Amino acid sequence: MKSQTLPHLTKIIALTLLFSFGCAKSKSQNPLIQESAPLDNQLKKSLTKIQTGPLADDCDQKLAAKKTEIIQALDIYRADIEAKQNQEAPSADKSFVDFEGGKIEEIAITPPPTDTAKKIQTFSWDELSNQFQKIKSAPYSFKKWAYALNYAKILISEDLNRTVYYTNLTLEPSDEPALSKIIAEVAPCAIQEECGELNLTAPSTQFANQNSVYHYVLGKIKGASSRQEAHEWISNLYGKLEADYATKFKLPSNGDTTAIVNSEGITEFRLTLDLSAFSNASQNLAVRWIESVWSSDHYKLKLVLGDKQETSSLFKYFFFPNDTQRDTTYHAGEFTHEVHLFTKSSSKAFAHETGHVLGLNDHYWEFWNRDLCAYQTTLDPTDVMSDHIHGVATPGDWEELIRRYPVSAPKGGP
Numbered sequence: 115m116k117s118q119t120l121p122h123l124t125k126i127i128a129l130t131l132l133f134s135f136g137c138a139k140s141k142s143q144n145p146l147i148q149e150s151a152p153l154d155n156q157l158k159k160s161l162t163k164i165q166t167g168p169l170a171d172d173c174d175q176k177l178a179a180k181k182t183e184i185i186q187a188l189d190i191y192r193a194d195i196e197a198k199q200n201q202e203a204p205s206a207d208k209s210f211v212d213f214e215g216g217k218i219e220e221i222a223i224t225p226p227p228t229d230t231a232k233k234i235q236t237f238s239w240d241e242l243s244n245q246f247q248k249i250k251s252a253p254y255s256f257k258k259w260a261y262a263l264n265y266a267k268i269l270i271s272e273d274l275n276r277t278v279y280y281t282n283l284t285l286e287p288s289d290e291p292a293l294s295k296i297i298a299e300v301a302p303c304a305i306q307e308e309c310g311e312l313n314l315t316a317p318s319t320q321f322a323n324q325n326s327v328y329h330y331v332l333g334k335i336k337g338a339s340s341r342q343e344a345h346e347w348i349s350n351l352y353g354k355l356e357a358d359y360a361t362k363f364k365l366p367s368n369g370d371t372t373a374i375v376n377s378e379g380i381t382e383f384r385l386t387l388d389l390s391a392f393s394n395a396s397q398n399l400a401v402r403w404i405e406s407v408w409s410s411d412h413y414k415l416k417l418v419l420g421d422k423q424e425t426s427s428l429f430k431y432f433f434f435p436n437d438t439q440r441d442t443t444y445h446a447g448e449f450t451h452e453v454h455l456f457t458k459s460s461s462k463a464f465a466h467e468t469g470h471v472l473g474l475n476d477h478y479w480e481f482w483n484r485d486l487c488a489y490q491t492t493l494d495p496t497d498v499m500s501d502h503i504h505g506v507a508t509p510g511d512w513e514e515l516i517r518r519y520p521v522s523a524p525k526g527g528p
């Protein structure tokens with residue numbers, strides 16, 4: 115298991131959306147691609163790691179004093195706040211059901227919002243600091259301090275991922291052609307043992323230099339003391355580029371999915387997956403949660419339960435009742451073809467993660483806005499692959515599934 119924990123985020127309405135999102139990972143064993151940065155027991159230690167991280171930028175300098183003030187105060191109360199949070203019952207205004215020894219919030223399927231404008235969520239140390247200035251001199255309020263603690267943990271985790279563990283928060287949707295071009299240019303050298311020198315075109319060099327992670331690795335290649343060391347960094351860059359491309363733009367298709375037109379004229383995508391880690395009752399719930407989102411007048415998803423031991427390509431679903439991390443679907447790496455779901459997540463997260471299993475990417479976009487020193491996420495409230503709480507399966511989602519899984523000819527049927 116990854117050791118990163120962000121407990122009890124579901125209680126914090128304003129913060130819930132971003133971190134209850136599932137994400138899809140497509141990564142190799144490449145050290146640059148580690149995506150989970152553990153929070154240290156003392157937030158102050160994590161802060162030091164961030165400020166001395168190789169990708170720390172002007173923002174990290176600028177915000178250092180504010181961060182230190184908040185974190186020193188939070189470290190004093192952290193143990194008490196966490197202990198109290200662990201004893202708290204889930205809030206009454208949400209409908210939690212028992213699931214595999216943990217809790218899942220059941221969200222009713224409602225028509226998607228009619229306001230289809232994309233939303234932007236912003237998280238920043240400036241915003242937290244403004245709130246902190248108000249609570250630090252007021253009489254102690256558990257609720258406010260717990261909110262500040264959780265907000266700080268999110269920011270520290272993001273900072274660690276950005277400056278120490280190199281999650282790519284620089285790429286934007288319009289970068290697809292440039293990313294695809296640089297991959298083609300790096301590939302020949304990366305796969306050739308003796309190659310220690312990259313020959314990038316000017317546009318690719320410019321693209322790489324605008325991106326903090328790639329810029330950092332280009333510097334390492336340039337400064338390598340041997341051809342072999344340079345080659346290692348080139349392979350490293352190639353692995354990172356490919357993983358970023360897959361994660362952001364093109365998850366692989368699912369080998370256990372077929373499409374047919376059923377007797378009612380509905381196109382049915384049949385996905386075989388493994389839910390055997392769950393009890394029968396939980397399997398039924400999970401199937402209902404997934405199929406009810408992936409259902410429309412013309413298309414629907416039909417789940418077929420299989421056993422991963424017999425067919426290794428099947429995706430197997432796991433649930434962690436005592437841990438609240440970010441739900442994740444793994445296409446590669448240590449947990450290849452596994453879906454990890456966590457307590458206090460939502461029923462619609464099961465549908466979102468299953469979208470990843472089918473090869474759909476996240477349709478929300480997270481990035482680091484260096485001008486504002488803020489993490490921002492753009493969301494489409496209509497699409498379950500973007501805002502899974504409010505969204506449903508959109509015509510665009512179905513179109514992509516049809517492209518990936520063409521309907522096979524019926525066997526002697528009408």
Ligand SMILES: [Zn+2]
Binds near residue numbers: 466470
């Ligand atoms: Zn996701």
